[in-house]
Amino acid sequence: MAKQIEVAGLDAYYGSHKAIEGISMTIEPRSVTAFIGPSGCGKSTFLRTLNRMHEVIPGARVVGKVRLEEQDLYGADVDPVSVRRTIGMVFQRPNPFPTMSIFDNVAAGLRLNGRYSRSQLDGVVEESLKGANLWNEVKDRLNKPGAGLSGGQQQRLCIARAIAVRPQVLLMDEPCSALDPISTLAIEDLISQLKQDYTIVIVTHNMQQAARVSDKTAFFNLAAQGQPGKLVEMDETSKIFTNPAEKATEDYITGRFG
Amino acid sequence: MTVQTGIQPISAARRAKDRLVQVLVYLAFALAVIPLLSVLWLVVKNGLGRFDMEFLTHSMRNIGARDAGGGAYHAIIGTLEQVLLASLIAVPIGLLTAVYLVEYGEGGRLSRTISFFVDVMTGVPSVVSGLFVLAFWILVLGMPFSGFAGALALSILMMPVVVRSAEEMLRLVPRELREASYALGVPKWRTIVKVVLPTAFTGIVTGVMLAVARVAGETAPLLLTVFITDSINNDPFNGPQMGLPLYVFDQAGRPTDTAINRAWTGALTLILIVMLLNLVARLITWWRSPARRR
Ligand SMILES: Nc1ncnc2c1ncn2[C@@H]1O[C@H](COP(=O)(O)OP(=O)(O)OP(=O)(O)O)[C@@H](O)[C@H]1O
Ligand SMILES: [Mg+2]
Numbered sequence: 001m002a003k004q005i006e007v008a009g010l011d012a013y014y015g016s017h018k019a020i021e022g023i024s025m026t027i028e029p030r031s032v033t034a035f036i037g038p039s040g041c042g043k044s045t046f047l048r049t050l051n052r053m054h055e056v057i058p059g060a061r062v063v064g065k066v067r068l069e070e071q072d073l074y075g076a077d078v079d080p081v082s083v084r085r086t087i088g089m090v091f092q093r094p095n096p097f098p099t100m101s102i103f104d105n106v107a108a109g110l111r112l113n114g115r116y117s118r119s120q121l122d123g124v125v126e127e128s129l130k131g132a133n134l135w136n137e138v139k140d141r142l143n144k145p146g147a148g149l150s151g152g153q154q155q156r157l158c159i160a161r162a163i164a165v166r167p168q169v170l171l172m173d174e175p176c177s178a179l180d181p182i183s184t185l186a187i188e189d190l191i192s193q194l195k196q197d198y199t200i201v202i203v204t205h206n207m208q209q210a211a212r213v214s215d216k217t218a219f220f221n222l223a224a225q226g227q228p229g230k231l232v233e234m235d236e237t238s239k240i241f242t243n244p245a246e247k248a249t250e251d252y253i254t255g256r257f258g
Numbered sequence: 259m260t261v262q263t264g265i266q267p268i269s270a271a272r273r274a275k276d277r278l279v280q281v282l283v284y285l286a287f288a289l290a291v292i293p294l295l296s297v298l299w300l301v302v303k304n305g306l307g308r309f310d311m312e313f314l315t316h317s318m319r320n321i322g323a324r325d326a327g328g329g330a331y332h333a334i335i336g337t338l339e340q341v342l343l344a345s346l347i348a349v350p351i352g353l354l355t356a357v358y359l360v361e362y363g364e365g366g367r368l369s370r371t372i373s374f375f376v377d378v379m380t381g382v383p384s385v386v387s388g389l390f391v392l393a394f395w396i397l398v399l400g401m402p403f404s405g406f407a408g409a410l411a412l413s414i415l416m417m418p419v420v421v422r423s424a425e426e427m428l429r430l431v432p433r434e435l436r437e438a439s440y441a442l443g444v445p446k447w448r449t450i451v452k453v454v455l456p457t458a459f460t461g462i463v464t465g466v467m468l469a470v471a472r473v474a475g476e477t478a479p480l481l482l483t484v485f486i487t488d489s490i491n492n493d494p495f496n497g498p499q500m501g502l503p504l505y506v507f508d509q510a511g512r513p514t515d516t517a518i519n520r521a522w523t524g525a526l527t528l529i530l531i532v533m534l535l536n537l538v539a540r541l542i543t544w545w546r547s548p549a550r551r552r
Contacts, residue, residue, distance in 0.1 A: 058365075113448075
């Protein structure tokens with residue numbers, strides 16, 4: 001189920017502004033990869049190029065290659081819609097569909113993509129909510145609006161929604177930045193469980209979080225304001241946090257800048 | 259820069275200013291409400307007398323110039339059919355135009371051109387839309403005067419209102435919702451149908467109701483396209499029909515008190531129909547809203 005991602009020489013633009021440049025890396029299956037780096041260095045941009053979400057912004061484009069197990073995601077005949085079905089995403093701010101109930105939110109990905117019987121949906125919704133550690137809190141009010149949950153619950157609802165379509169990769173952009181420590185812990189536990197089945201990439205500003213949950217860490221930086229962001233180094237998380245190869249990485253991790 | 263120390267009470271000057279502005283705001287509100295209330299009062303006072311079963315169920319057929327009695331049944335049927343037909347034409351086209359402008363146009367040349375012409379259409383006087391249908395549909399194509407011709411003229415007036423209001427509502431739908439849907443692997447068109455439109459539904463219905471209310475009272479375009487009749491004509495595609503605004507116009511122009519009273523009652527009926535439609539729209543949006551399930 002989980003698949004490897006290979007990126008080679010990737011640049012991403014917003015109109016004429018080059019936001020990231022020359023990024024190459026390999027993201028291993030069944031593991032958690034963390035992206036860290038100062039604000040504005042292009043972590044979110046890079047993450048969104050991995051499932052072709054970057055190009056939904058008007059004027060945005062990508063140069064370079066992203067391969068999912070030998071398949072070029074930016075190939076001429078590749079349908080971006082099916083790429084996004086394979087590589088799911090959780091956003092920084094929880095964004096449940098306001099017109100839908102909790103149940104409908106989780107079922108949305110399946111429902112909007114094809115026909116499923118009620119019993120099939122029931123099964124998937126329960127399984128996904130359990131997977132996102134939310135089932136016990138909402139099982140008695142599945143037909144209440146998703147927007148009526150707390151922020152942390154909403155974020156877990158969004159995770160349940162993302163895993164309900166059974167993606168092979170899960171991209172998470174600062175999924176805990178709006179959450180309290182308990183919800184954060186719940187989501188970190190969840191990430192550790194999910195990595196049994198998924199390839200997970202997580203952007204975070206929280207060094208402890210990166211150290212706790214990730215197997216590999218990639219550090220991004222930009223040379224100066226207005227310059228494109230670049231990948232400085234990527235290695236085992238333990239190595240990045242104890243003995244990084246680059247001086248900039250060490251400075252960032254120890255809080256000397258950024 | 260002076261540094262404020264300590265927490266201070268609200269100064270007398272600020273209190274006075276607050277009072278003054280409050281009074282001005284209430285005054286402005288009262289001024290705005292006076293015409294509305296006086297119109298309502300006048301219409302109800304003068305219209306209630308003839309607001310009876312006969313008025314609602316009879317036409318003006320065989321009612322002589324000085325006779326009492328008679329009703330507006332033919333006009334009510336006409337107005338309902340004409341407004342319904344106009345909505346059936348204008349709402350889909352208007353909604354699709356708004357979807358194009360917001361979701362697909364991306365500020366390109368075509369979308370700017372459309373936007374410009376929608377603005378132009380907003381400014382078209384209602385009589386001109388009637389003249390257009392008269393000249394094109396009736397004189398050039400040789401179609402008969404009919405309720406449908408009136409509906410065409412009304413739909414020209416409705417369309418820009420629907421486009422503008424729907425466009426505004428669609429732009430209010432946050433981009434994050436669209437992205438959430440895309441990220442689930444939902445194609446763009448399904449995202450629009452299943453996520454964007456339902457989210458904007460309440461606002462769109464309100465906009466459509468405003469457009470309906472606007473055209474339900476139009477007289478000039480109907481005069482040129484629907485003509486006037488005293489008999490019931492249930493078929494909006496053939497022959498002259500009546501409409502409530504036309505009825506009011508027609509009756510108010512007659513020299514007897516009984517006719518003038520019928521005109522007042524016609525106006526009252528029109529107001530009630532628009533209010534009823536608004537109520538129905540409110541019910542629909544309430545029934546669809548997630549708050550109901552909370
Ligand atoms: N929608 C956009 N349009 C134009 N430029 C953008 C857009 N989004 C991001 N950028 C630019 O791209 C660069 C990278 O932004 P990005 O959001 O990827 O940074 P980030 O590393 O995720 O920052 P943060 O940690 O604050 O989330 C920034 O210079 C930003 O100004
Ligand atoms: Mg970001």
